[in-house]
Amino acid sequence: xxxxxxENRLILLETAHTAYAMGVDAVGVLRHxxxxxxxxxxxxxxxxxxxxxxxxxxxxxxxxxxxxxxxCLRNKExxxxxxxxxxxxxxxxxxxxxxxxxxxxTVTLKDADYGFxxxxxxxxxxxxxxxGRAARAVNLDEEAVELTRLFSMExxxxxxxxxxxxxxxxxxxxxxxxIERVSGGKKVYESVHGTTAFDxxxxxxxxxxxxxxxxxxxxxxxxxxxxxxxxxxxxxYHYLNVTAGVSDAGFSRTLRRGEAYETxxxxxxxxxxxxxxxxxxxxxxxxxxxxxxxxxxxxxxxxYNSWYxxxxxxxxxxxxxxxxxxxxxxxxxxxIDDGWFGQRANxxxxxxxxxxxxxxFPQGLAHLIDHVHGLGMRFGLWIEPEMVNxxxxxxxxxxxxxxxxxxxxxxxxRNQYCLNMTRPEVVDHLIEVFxxxxxxxxxxxxxxxMNRFMxxxxxxxxxxxxxxxxxxxxxxxxxxxxxxxxxxxxxxxCAGGGARVNYETMSIFDQFWPSDNTxxxxxxxxxEGYSYFYPAKYMRAWVTDDPRLPFTFRARCAMCGSFGVxxxxxxxxxxxxxxxxxxxALYKRIRPAVQFGELYRLRSMREGGVQIWQxxxxxxxxxxxxVDHTLDPTGPVRLQGLEPDAIYRVEGPCxxxxxxxxxxxxxxxxxxxxxxxSAEVTVIEKL
Ligand code: DGJ
Numbered sequence: 001x002x003x004x005x006x007e008n009r010l011i012l013l014e015t016a017h018t019a020y021a022m023g024v025d026a027v028g029v030l031r032h033x034x035x036x037x038x039x040x041x042x043x044x045x046x047x048x049x050x051x052x053x054x055x056x057x058x059x060x061x062x063x064x065x066x067x068x069x070x071x072c073l074r075n076k077e078x079x080x081x082x083x084x085x086x087x088x089x090x091x092x093x094x095x096x097x098x099x100x101x102x103x104x105x106t107v108t109l110k111d112a113d114y115g116f117x118x119x120x121x122x123x124x125x126x127x128x129x130x131x132g133r134a135a136r137a138v139n140l141d142e143e144a145v146e147l148t149r150l151f152s153m154e155x156x157x158x159x160x161x162x163x164x165x166x167x168x169x170x171x172x173x174x175x176x177x178x179i180e181r182v183s184g185g186k187k188v189y190e191s192v193h194g195t196t197a198f199d200x201x202x203x204x205x206x207x208x209x210x211x212x213x214x215x216x217x218x219x220x221x222x223x224x225x226x227x228x229x230x231x232x233x234x235x236x237y238h239y240l241n242v243t244a245g246v247s248d249a250g251f252s253r254t255l256r257r258g259e260a261y262e263t264x265x266x267x268x269x270x271x272x273x274x275x276x277x278x279x280x281x282x283x284x285x286x287x288x289x290x291x292x293x294x295x296x297x298x299x300x301x302x303x304y305n306s307w308y309x310x311x312x313x314x315x316x317x318x319x320x321x322x323x324x325x326x327x328x329x330x331x332x333x334x335x336i337d338d339g340w341f342g343q344r345a346n347x348x349x350x351x352x353x354x355x356x357x358x359x360x361f362p363q364g365l366a367h368l369i370d371h372v373h374g375l376g377m378r379f380g381l382w383i384e385p386e387m388v389n390x391x392x393x394x395x396x397x398x399x400x401x402x403x404x405x406x407x408x409x410x411x412x413x414r415n416q417y418c419l420n421m422t423r424p425e426v427v428d429h430l431i432e433v434f435x436x437x438x439x440x441x442x443x444x445x446x447x448x449x450m451n452r453f454m455x456x457x458x459x460x461x462x463x464x465x466x467x468x469x470x471x472x473x474x475x476x477x478x479x480x481x482x483x484x485x486x487x488x489x490x491x492x493x494c495a496g497g498g499a500r501v502n503y504e505t506m507s508i509f510d511q512f513w514p515s516d517n518t519x520x521x522x523x524x525x526x527x528e529g530y531s532y533f534y535p536a537k538y539m540r541a542w543v544t545d546d547p548r549l550p551f552t553f554r555a556r557c558a559m560c561g562s563f564g565v566x567x568x569x570x571x572x573x574x575x576x577x578x579x580x581x582x583x584x585a586l587y588k589r590i591r592p593a594v595q596f597g598e599l600y601r602l603r604s605m606r607e608g609g610v611q612i613w614q615x616x617x618x619x620x621x622x623x624x625x626x627v628d629h630t631l632d633p634t635g636p637v638r639l640q641g642l643e644p645d646a647i648y649r650v651e652g653p654c655x656x657x658x659x660x661x662x663x664x665x666x667x668x669x670x671x672x673x674x675x676x677x678s679a680e681v682t683v684i685e686k687l
Contacts, residue, residue, distance in 0.1 A: 002124040003100045004042055010049060011098060011105065012042040013122060015129045018270045022066045022107075023049035028094025030066040030107060030120070032156050035218065036270055062237045064156035067109060067120055067135065069093075070149075077186060077231045077243055079135065079151040084114055085143035093118070115141035116255075118150075123265070128285045130269050135245075136262040139255035147253045148465075151229075151245030153266035157206055157218055162240040164232040165205040165219075165275075167529050172517040174198050174498035175529030177606070182240060186233035192249045194418070194454030194468050195225060195475075195495060196502045202228040203503075203533045205278060206240060212601055213640075215274045220244060221282065221533055223290075224264035225504040226472030227251070250457055252465030267503065275532060280598050283535040290507045291538075292483070295490055299595050300511055300537060300562040301378060302330065302584050305447075307337035308518075308544050309568035312346050314339040316361050318570065320371050325569035325577060327375035330584035333445055334372045335380035340365070342392060348415045351387045352394030354433050369442045380445030380492075383437075385430050385478060387416045387452065401426050403456040413452030414496075421474030422467055423460045431481045438486045447513070448479070450495040472504075479508045492540060498526075501534060511540050511562060518544040518566065520557035520679075521628050524605045527560050536615065537595040542566035543583070549677060551576070553626075555583040556679035560613055560624055562595060563587040586681060590615070590622035597621065600640040610634055612671060616641040621684040623652065625672040636668035643686075652682025 004012045010033075013020040021033040023045060031052065033045050060073035069080035071090025083089050096110035096117065105122040116139050123132035133153045139145045162182055166189040169176040180187060189204070191197035202222035210217045220242070222228055227247035235241050245263050253261045267285065271277035287296055304326035306319060314336060323334045338344065340360060342353030356365040372379040388395045388402060395402070395417065402417040404410040410417060419426050437443070459467035483491065493505045494513035501512045512534065515526045523541065530539055539561030543554045545568055558564070565580060572580070587594075597615035602623070605611040609629030615622050621642065627634075642648065642661035650657045654670040664684070673680045 002103055002126045003105050003122075005098055005100060006042060006046060008098065010042065010046050011107070012045070013105065013124050013131055014038065015124060015126045015131065017129050020131055021045045024095045025049065025053050029063065030095050030109065032064045032066045032154075035155065035157075035268075036216065037272060061235055064158070064239050064241075065154065066107075067118065067154055068241075076235050076241055077233050079149070079154045079243055079245070080118065080137075081147070081149040081248065082116075083146045083148065084116070084141075085145070088114075091116070091118070114145070115139065116145050121262075121265075125285070125289065128288065129271070129281055130267050130285050130289075132265045132267050134263045134265040136260055137255060138260045139257060142257055144254050144256045147255065147261060148251060149245075149248035150253070150261060150263055151243045152222060152263040153220060153242075153244050153268065155218065155220070155242045155268065156235070156239040157242065158239050159208070160234065160238055160240075162206045162208055162232070162234070163210065164240070165532070166203070166230060167201040168199055170198050171496055171499075172515060173522065173526065174501070174515045175201070175526050177529040177532070182232050182234045184234050186231055188229065188231050190229040190247050190249070191227050192247055193499070194227060194457070194471050195450065195500050196228065198497070198499050200230070201502070201533065202230065202244065204230050204232065204242060204244065205275065205532070206232065206242060211274050212276045212604070213274045214272075216270070216272050217275060217278050218242075218268070218270050219278050219282070220266050220268045221503050222264060222266045223503040223507065224472070225475065225500060225502050227468040246469060250465065250468060253463075254465070264504065276601060279532050279601075282533055283599065286503070286506060286535055286538075290503060292508065292510060294487060295510045299591055301332035302587060303333040303335055303380065303540075303542075303564040304331040304569070305335040305337055305542060305564060305566050307382075308566045309570065310339070312339035312344060314357075314360050316363070316368055319368055322569050323368075323372050323375055323377065325572070326565065327377055329565065329569070329577060329580040330588065331377060331565060333378040333380055334375075335382070335445060335447060336368075337382040337447065338384075338449070340381065349389050349391040351384055351389040351416050352392040354383065354437055365441055373442060378444035379442060380447060381443050382447045382449060383434065384449040384451060385434065386419050386421060386450055386475060388419055389416050403454060403458055405456045405458065408456070411455040413455070416452055418452060418454050420458075420460055421478075422470040427474045427478050430478050434482055435485050438482070438489060443489060445490050445492070446482075447492045447494055448509070450500060453499075476504070476508065483508065498530070501530070506534070506538060512538045513540050514561075518542060518558075519546070520549060520554050520626070521605070523557055524560075524611045524626055524628075528601065528604060528606070528611070531599060531601065536561050536599060538562070540564060551579050552583065553677050553679045556624055556681060557626055559583075559587050559590065559594065559681065563591075590620070590681060590683060593617050593620045593622040598641055602637055602640065603634070610672060612637055614639055614641065619686050621648075623671045623682040623684070624679065625653075625682070626679045627672050627676065629676060634672050635670070637671050638666065638668035639664045639684075642684075647687045649685045649687055650682060653680045654682070658687070
């Protein structure tokens with residue numbers, strides 16, 4: 001049993017390797033007691049529960065709570081802010097009910113004086129060492145209650161001086177690892193863009209002295225694709241209070257009698273094996289529990305995307321020539337990016353008009369699709385559903401369908417407006433248009449882009465405090481409807497690069513485009529940060545043109561994820577095309593390990609210009625090394641995750657050798673090249 005309740009006041013959640021304890025104190029407050037490695041006796045916490053009550057009788061910030069609410073002498077960031085109709089602004093609750101249903105726990109916190117309650121919802125995934133946590137506010141009072149914040153999770157970690165991990169960055173430089181000591185005050189990562197962002201992630205990790213391979217690390221990931229806020233606060237009473245949920249910036253939800261509001265879920269975990277252990281645990285969870293089941297065990301195709309080759313200048317014959325060359329190189333999926341529709345000659349026109357441009361495709365898109373299918377490849381197309389150019393038929397027909405303020409000029413970003421996804425008719429229109437596009441054409445794959453954030457936040461239903469939430473829900477409704485109607489089509493999420501990489505998107509889409517920056521060295525850093533929370537399979541990476549750098553170097557950096565080609569094949573010589581073919585073949589050989597293996601980050605680019613990643617499955621492993629310095633190459637590198645007694649055939653910069661797992665993990669083997677700007681692949685097969 002993964003949920004146990006002792007004396008109706010102590011709750012213990014258990015997974016394969018972790019335990020989580022909370023208890024109801026004498027006045028009914030739910031105190032957080034413990035989250036960490038598995039414990040032998042849950043009963044021990046009963047004693048702890050009695051002891052801490054004597055220590056902190058006055059509560060307030062001193063108490064490590066499972067769910068804190070603003071007011072009642074608290075100064076810390078809390079999970080709830082509300083306002084009752086009589087202007088009372090605090091929530092004084094006692095635990096009313098503890099309900100266990102299988103792996104689900106609901107703890108009801110009921111206000112002493114108002115008909116308002118918060119239910120804390122826990123889901124235990126014992127095999128995955130993951131605990132889900134959400135909150136649901138319910139109003140049964142005659143009078144309305146206004147919520148101005150309701151977070152999904154709160155976790156007080158005992159002690160001081162934690163290092164807190166999140167990502168920072170900007171367009172073209174997403175997922176830059178940011179690990180900072182929080183020894184006073186608070187650190188806030190937030191998006192107020194209406195979607196997740198380039199410059200922060202709805203994920204976090206915390207620990208002290210954590211390395212890649214060792215150290216206790218706590219972490220969480222919000223399953224949400226809208227505004228979010230993650231706060232790590234060093235509370236002066238010796239704990240780090242981590243809270244996360246939908247951002248409260250511009251948020252308010254009025255609950256009338258009988259109404260409820262439920263937050264997105266936050267997934268929590270704990271590992272004693274450092275950041276590497278954390279990532280592997282999350283990757284496994286993401287694969288088993290989040291990714292759309294239909295495609296999660298299918299390898300992603302090697303794709304060709306013509307964006308960097310032709311940009312908006314899409315001409316059918318040229319695309320056909322690219323497709324011919326891509327097929328010869330072994331590509332399995334041919335994608336036309338932006339520029340195929342409406343009057344889309346550049347980024348100033350056409351968005352919203354999702355019909356095939358007749359000048360660019362005089363014989364229709366089907367002509368090209370048939371050509372691509374005839375070459376044995378699947379066919380993919382780019383769309384940007386939530387956007388409209390002022391210069392478009394859609395905007396001319398429905399100028400009121402965008403977010404706009406009545407007396408202001410509407411802001412444009414990349415010359416486009418954001419469609420008001422809180423309007424049901426807008427979402428319905430988009431469902432109809434893209435449903436038709438997918439029904440009428442043999443499209444196998446969609447790249448779904450989004451190139452500007454929300455600015456004018458007006459909810460058409462009049463609930464402006466919910467506009468960001470409703471917007472995200474509108475996008476989710478559209479995506480789910482298209483997936484449901486077209487289960488044969490796979491979907492990639494892109495947002496000018498990585499601005500919509502999050503666990504909610506992962507639960508709907510089959511892959512991400514993490515960044516528009518394809519420079520190999522920059523990309524290694526982006527991919528490293530990305531890999532902390534997201535699996536390699538969801539990391540689309542293309543090799544693109546850059547004559548300053550060797551092709552193999554560029555290609556192998558892209559092989560760290562789901563490989564694709566973005567080079568202008570029409571401008572390549574036969575010898576260069578042969579290089580493309582060889583790299584595609586090499587990737588296909590290691591693909592099962594890269595896309596389905598466990599990732600070990602053996603060396604980080606941040607520590608001296610060498611990145612070495614190892615991907616391990618039972619039968620096949622691969623090591624990809626990237627050397628970006630002119631110093632001596634590294635010597636033998638100790639591998640990880642192999643079976644000590646198994647014998648492996650190793651093929652790479654070390655030549656071809658037959659070695660035991662114990663040797664490979666103890667003595668190690670040469671996996672790096674000997675040159676500046678070299679990237680090598682080592683293939684390891686279990687004999
Ligand atoms: C931004 C994307 O990230 C690119 O890959 C490309 O699809 C362009 N948009 C097209 O406009």
